[in-house]
Amino acid sequence: MLFLFLLLATCYNSxxxxxxxxDEPGHMGYVLxxxxxxxxxxxxxxxxxxxxxxxxxPPLAYLLALPAVIWLPPPEQQFYLSANPYFVWNGxxxxxxxxxxxxxxxxxxxxxxxxHLVRGVSTLLGLLTVLCVWQAARALAVQDASTPGxxxxxxxxxxxxxxxxxxxxxxxxxxxxxxxxxxxAGLFWLCVSWTAADPLTVDRGRWPGIGRPLLAGGLLGLxxxxxxxxxxxxxxxxxxxWRASGGRWRLFVRHVLIxxxxxxxxxxxxxxxxxxxxxDPFGLAVFRAEFTTQPFDWRSQAAWLAALEQLHASFWARFxxxxxxxxxxxxxxxxxxxxxxxxxxxxxxxxxxxxxxxPLRWLTSxxxxxxxxxxxxxxxxxxxxxxxxxxxxxxRMLFPALPALAILLARGLIAWxxxxxxxxxxxxxxxxxxVITMGVLLVLALYLPLxxxxxxxxxxxxxxxxxxxxxxxxxxxxxxxxxxxxxELRGWRLNSSLQPxxxxxxxxxxHALEYVPRDWTIFVHLVDADEQLVTEDSRRPHDGAFPMxxxxxxxxxxxxxxxxxxxxxxxxxxxxxVGLYQPEQQGRRQYTRTANGDPLNTFAxxxxxxxxx
Numbered sequence: 001m002l003f004l005f006l007l008l009a010t011c012y013n014s015x016x017x018x019x020x021x022x023d024e025p026g027h028m029g030y031v032l033x034x035x036x037x038x039x040x041x042x043x044x045x046x047x048x049x050x051x052x053x054x055x056x057x058p059p060l061a062y063l064l065a066l067p068a069v070i071w072l073p074p075p076e077q078q079f080y081l082s083a084n085p086y087f088v089w090n091g092x093x094x095x096x097x098x099x100x101x102x103x104x105x106x107x108x109x110x111x112x113x114x115x116h117l118v119r120g121v122s123t124l125l126g127l128l129t130v131l132c133v134w135q136a137a138r139a140l141a142v143q144d145a146s147t148p149g150x151x152x153x154x155x156x157x158x159x160x161x162x163x164x165x166x167x168x169x170x171x172x173x174x175x176x177x178x179x180x181x182x183x184x185a186g187l188f189w190l191c192v193s194w195t196a197a198d199p200l201t202v203d204r205g206r207w208p209g210i211g212r213p214l215l216a217g218g219l220l221g222l223x224x225x226x227x228x229x230x231x232x233x234x235x236x237x238x239x240x241x242w243r244a245s246g247g248r249w250r251l252f253v254r255h256v257l258i259x260x261x262x263x264x265x266x267x268x269x270x271x272x273x274x275x276x277x278x279x280d281p282f283g284l285a286v287f288r289a290e291f292t293t294q295p296f297d298w299r300s301q302a303a304w305l306a307a308l309e310q311l312h313a314s315f316w317a318r319f320x321x322x323x324x325x326x327x328x329x330x331x332x333x334x335x336x337x338x339x340x341x342x343x344x345x346x347x348x349x350x351x352x353x354x355x356x357x358x359p360l361r362w363l364t365s366x367x368x369x370x371x372x373x374x375x376x377x378x379x380x381x382x383x384x385x386x387x388x389x390x391x392x393x394x395x396r397m398l399f400p401a402l403p404a405l406a407i408l409l410a411r412g413l414i415a416w417x418x419x420x421x422x423x424x425x426x427x428x429x430x431x432x433x434x435v436i437t438m439g440v441l442l443v444l445a446l447y448l449p450l451x452x453x454x455x456x457x458x459x460x461x462x463x464x465x466x467x468x469x470x471x472x473x474x475x476x477x478x479x480x481x482x483x484x485x486x487x488e489l490r491g492w493r494l495n496s497s498l499q500p501x502x503x504x505x506x507x508x509x510x511h512a513l514e515y516v517p518r519d520w521t522i523f524v525h526l527v528d529a530d531e532q533l534v535t536e537d538s539r540r541p542h543d544g545a546f547p548m549x550x551x552x553x554x555x556x557x558x559x560x561x562x563x564x565x566x567x568x569x570x571x572x573x574x575x576x577x578v579g580l581y582q583p584e585q586q587g588r589r590q591y592t593r594t595a596n597g598d599p600l601n602t603f604a605x606x607x608x609x610x611x612x613x
Contacts, residue, residue: 001155005130005162005171008445012172014106015449017117019081019098019174020320022174022394026053028079028115028174031240032063035069036077042277044288057282058270060225061176067116074108080515082550088323093325095456101552105463113500115174116438120381120542126162128179132185133403134158136192140407141364142195152434159434163441165317165326165448166395167402176227177396179531183223184400188373190216190238193402196366213241219257221266228282229373232380236373243368264496288387296385296392307385307393316345317396317444319453322394326452337437341412348415364466370404377401380511413437454577456543460546460557467556477604478593479515479580485513486590487548490556490580498574501567505560506537508578512555516548520590525603529573537561538583548591571612579603 019025033041040059041050047053069077082099086092104110121461137154161167170177194212216237223230226444241255254526268585271281278286297303316334317326377398385392398405417433471491480486488511495505507523523538540547541559551557579602580590 001134001158002127002130004442005127006123006167008163009126009171010120011446011451012168013116013119013123013450014577015454016100016169016172016319017096017100018104018112019456020096021169021175022321022396023053024164024174025059025079025081027062027176028118030054030057030059031065031118031174032072032077032079032111033375034059034066035072036074040273044282048527056287057176058227058267060222064179065118065121065174069111069114070533072111072114077115079111079115080553082515084550085319087382089321090354094458095320096458097323099322099546099552100457100459100461101459101554102230102461102464102467102556103552103554110113118174119172122171122173123574124180126167127180129167129171129182129403130158130162131186133406136185136403137407137410139189139193139196139366140366140370140411153407153414156410156413157403157407159438159441160409161402162458163403163438163445164321166315167399167444168445170396175397180223180227180230180515181399181402182234183219183226183230184373185403187216187219187223187236188369188403190219191236191365191369191429191505194240195243195369210254212244213255213258214262215263216240217229218266220259223262224263224267225270225294228382229380229397229400232376236369239372243311245365246388267472282480284387292504294390297570298386307390310393311381311395311398313395314393315398317448317452317575318395320456322328324453324456325378325515326448330448333440333444335414338409340416341388341409344412347368348411366538366612368420370407373404374398374408395451407496410434425540432536440468460542461552461555462558464556467509467511469557470507472560473607475604475606476595477578478595479590479604480513480598481591482599484599487516487551488595491576492606494610498611500565500569500611502565504563505564506576508554508561509561510541510557510559512548512551512553512557514553518552518582518590519547519549522561522578522584523581524563525577525579526563527575527577528570534569534574535565537563560583569611571609574609575613576606576609577603578606 019028030041031050037050041055043049043051043055054511077486082101084090084092084094084099086094087097088095089097103109108116118282134154134157137157141151141153167181170181190212194216220230220237223233237259238256241259242252245252252255274283275281277283295305309358310318312335313325313331314322317330318324319326377400381392381397382519384397414434470493472493474491475489475490477488479489489508490511493507495507496502497502506521508524519540521538521540523536525536526533526534539559539561541551541557546557579592582588591602592604594600
């Protein structure tokens, strides 16, 4: 299962374009800021501060990612993404938040390679999460060994995490969610094993059992250094401390003091820094000033239904910036899977008559830990929605409870297995049914990136090697002012020879040296020896679908220009010219320069031709 997860997450890593995940550019900007500035960022209400959008985040996840970017030379420790005006959040019809650029193509170099390496750190953290889920489910399976099919519980629970497309997607992004989920899974595993132990066997010395609460506090402190919503884990630890103490108040208080003190030692400095900088431990005032999203109307039934629908869909398969939806049948499948598991859990509960007759006995079960974590995660999501607005309704907000949710789903599915394990056919059924479920999950986890994510993103730019291979006649003409780098025309090709009455298709190969702020139109002129225009073509790149202000520095772009030659074209010498101009600025043209920056003209000459009979 770990090997499958690694393969699938690497597949998502290579297929998902850079920046096409919730807040990924901000997270990557945070990592590069640490590498570049060697200090923690400071946020501001007006301009966002050092790392706009993410400067308020605790630093642990970004510090762990530093080795993946620290090798970059200083000029490479930054990046530029060109915003897509047709993004659906802007009222458009495309799921991509940014235009795709040439450096994203394989082989990766520089900051693009570093970006994928940082994504790989998230994948390794996802591996640890799957392992922790396996171990927590094993601890619970020991307590439930008499139930048929429980032998498959750890593997099925691990599969529901490892083959969850949204978790794979998150584990293939630059994000602090991956580390938070891993720490939450480790803490959950610790709490399950802690509460499963018999409290009567605990050492009754002066300081009994300090190892587990000390480790729990360390994990909690690391989680609080990763993301502030790690606070939802505090009630889980309070419950685990009470259950492990067996109701003995002194022991309970000691447990709480140990893990709370160790968490304070690990993470307290960050919140004291916030208090000194922003006036409160969480920097909440600055956060609210920076993030102004659409408020959530908690009094509206329609708002709740829409929010819960988005929360459920994005828990399983809502990609991009929640802008890329899978086919409806995919969400229906996961909804059916959850409903079947829920009914199975209800059957299991009613099958235990003693628990139905005495519901308080649930409080002595380690399964309370499994039920408590999803409730805490949902309560946090609701509170965050009331603070930050509709942006809070994302499935990843429930991912700190993903281990518990996966175990509950697995236990509910196993509850449908037949009883009577003495029959020889039943052990096969107890293994076959979970294996079939995992097979379907695997097919979906592979189908979604190949058939939904990859086709959704359109590429106008070309791989550098492919663009250069398409050049028939090399040339170098730079279009820029004296203080600019601008864009280069690197070559061209014609699909046929110049003959009277023919249609020529001229393909130009461009290379962006920097961001080009002006929306230039490309003109192609064929002129005779008397400087008379014979034929021309004027158009923006890709007929306006990919204008120059959307090019990313380093892009290689081809533009195509049809040219009709008159059938009565006279014999003589002709010149083919290319230039940039702005029709809306009285035809203002851009200057052309040599590769060394020497000025040439307001156009570049591609070639001179003799046209005969």
